[in-house]
Amino acid sequence: MIPYLGTLTLLCLLPLGLPYPLIKGRPNDTGSNLFPVNPPSLNVTGLADACNGEGFDAVTLDDQGVMHYFRGDFVWAGFHGPAQRINETWKHLHGPIDAAFRNHNKNKPLEHQRTYIFQGSNVFCYFEGSLLAGFPRPISQEFPGVPGNLDSAVECHSGECKADSAIFFKGDTVYIYSPQEVPPVKQRQWAAVGNCTAAVRWLERYYCFNGINFTRFNPVSGEVLSARPLDTRDYFVRCPGRGHGHNVRQNATLMAIKNRCSGQSFEAFSSDDKGRMYAFRGGWYFRTDDNKDGWHPWPLSHTWRDLHGAVDAAFSWENKMYFIQGSQVVIYLSDQIYIPVLGYPKPLIDELGVTEIDAAFTCPHSSELYVIRDNELRMVDLQQSPRSPARERTISHSQVDSAMCNFNGLFIFQGPLFYHYKDVEELVSSTEPPKPGNIAERFLDCLS
Structure with missing residues (x-):
């Protein structure tokens, strides 16, 4: 509370910039x-x-x-x-x-x-x-x-x-x-x-x-x-x-990253058992499961301490969030805040038994991690130690950007488009992809 201050003025908010609340999105927002x-x-x-x-x-x-x-x-x-x-x-x-x-x-x-x-x-x-x-x-x-x-x-x-x-x-x-x-x-x-x-x-x-x-x-x-x-x-x-x-308007690259409706591809999507969904792009992220109060891109380090740069894949398991960057894995405990696990980052090969991946996902309440490289899908049982991937299974997608599995099914992301499957078995049994949807429309409330 502050002392009474007399008359008033019109409030507007800044154009979207760095880390603070500026603007509320609209369902038909183009960005x-x-x-x-x-x-x-x-x-x-x-x-x-x-x-x-x-x-x-x-x-x-x-x-x-x-x-x-x-x-x-x-x-x-x-x-x-x-x-x-x-x-x-x-x-x-x-x-x-x-x-x-x-x-x-x-x-x-x-x-x-x-x-x-x-x-x-x-x-x-x-x-x-x-x-x-x-x-x-x-x-x-x-x-x-x-x-x-x-x-x-x-x-x-x-x-x-x-x-x-x-x-x-x-x-x-x-x-x-x-x-x-x-x-x-x-x-x-x-x-x-x-x-x-x-x-x-x-x-x-x-x-x-x-x-x-x-x-x-x-x-x-x-x-x-x-x-x-x-x-x-x-x-x-x-x-x-x-x-x-x-300065955001003067930097086309940064503007495309931070404008959720730009159509630029996302490097990773992730969903956890609590229903929280994140979309990652260029060292920034959007929370996508609850947009009632608006939209804003945040630097990764705002939520995951010391995490910077592009994310190749992200997934959650047992109240932990895994980030894969190149050949390294870093893990955060999911509590009232995300707490980095000591001893990380570790090599991807030591943690998951694979050397390279394009996308990774777990489904709700499951210890089965699925990793995608090119058009091959492999399962890694996270409860095993040491972890070893199962045999490859071919899928009808290549050059996958990201993948995510939640209570609504399995999503494969490629460029500005996504493909929806009921589950993993439908993905591997399909000989061709289903009709695509628009990521910005479906997940980010944008008007294409």
């Missing part, structure tokens, strides 16, 4: 909106300037995946259009507010995806644009043990935190609210993070705003993950003469 050549002007007569360094009281996503920025009596919704008074879009609520977050708790459907807004000692709860019955109510009633007059709040997802929870900031104290744990509220002192005047989770990343600056932090330890505080005006708000992504 061109990520790199606007002639962006709209922020100068709107009669409105205050978002670029003057005032910051925001709260930042949150709603149940539709739209980002909301609150300041004083006003709110900006999404990435286009003018600011409005808060009570025009959030009925029965008048600013300023203290904090806001979108709850995540799939085990409690009546609370999941609800937006909580905090003001003094009370909390409001909204869903699908409406204030829910029984709200506002005291914070102590809805979140026992959490104080009023908060500075900021943010949800934390199970898998990123130990359990679905909420993190509240007030002064120097952090309150971790997790009702399924004992005790349900734990207090922490996160000196490195400091006082967050606003906080938000976006695409598995957690951001603490302190005035106009922000940092990225670990929601479990409070470790600051940004090398230094960054200016909101260079990442979240379009400001004249500012911004970190302008």
Whole structure:
């Protein structure tokens, strides 16, 4: 929360640049909106300037995946259009507010995806644009043990935190609210993070705003993950003469990598038993299983520490993620964060019994790894030691870029196209490939 700051301005977001939340994709997105050549002007007569360094009281996503920025009596919704008074879009609520977050708790459907807004000692709860019955109510009633007059709040997802929870900031104290744990509220002192005047989770990343600056932090330890505080005006708000992504438009190679709809082939796809799907290209990756909150390419090292460069293949097995780069294998434990396994990288021949591969995949809850080289498929039993590949089986594809198996079947990726099979047996028994589909349309919500 920040002091009341008077009037308002129009918020727009930067063109897609490096590692921070900038833009929400659309189902019919061609990707061109990520790199606007002639962006709209922020100068709107009669409105205050978002670029003057005032910051925001709260930042949150709603149940539709739209980002909301609150300041004083006003709110900006999404990435286009003018600011409005808060009570025009959030009925029965008048600013300023203290904090806001979108709850995540799939085990409690009546609370999941609800937006909580905090003001003094009370909390409001909204869903699908409406204030829910029984709200506002005291914070102590809805979140026992959490104080009023908060500075900021943010949800934390199970898998990123130990359990679905909420993190509240007030002064120097952090309150971790997790009702399924004992005790349900734990207090922490996160000196490195400091006082967050606003906080938000976006695409598995957690951001603490302190005035106009922000940092990225670990929601479990409070470790600051940004090398230094960054200016909101260079990442979240379009400001004249500012911004970190302008050079992307001048680099056609980098633009093709980071524009998910460019049609450039992906080097690897991977899916794990938890349903997480990733697409890898040129040292960057997209999370493809949940795009409600938008799209963004991230450097590999943001999620997998010390992993850089192109990935030849990736697969998951028993809460571990394997990356193959050339003749080397590196493994990460899949916990609240990905933790590198000691002793890696190791030679591919020592780990899997093969020397070269074009693609690799495992199917859900199976120890059978399938590796593809040219038009030959081989199985490696990951439970064996030492591991030794079975005999080759011919498939109707050559020059495969990647392969992935999940609960929807088996996918073979070649260039901008994919081929879908029911399972491995259908793949090896087919004498010719099935009708192809478009990767960008099917997996990345692009309009071809």
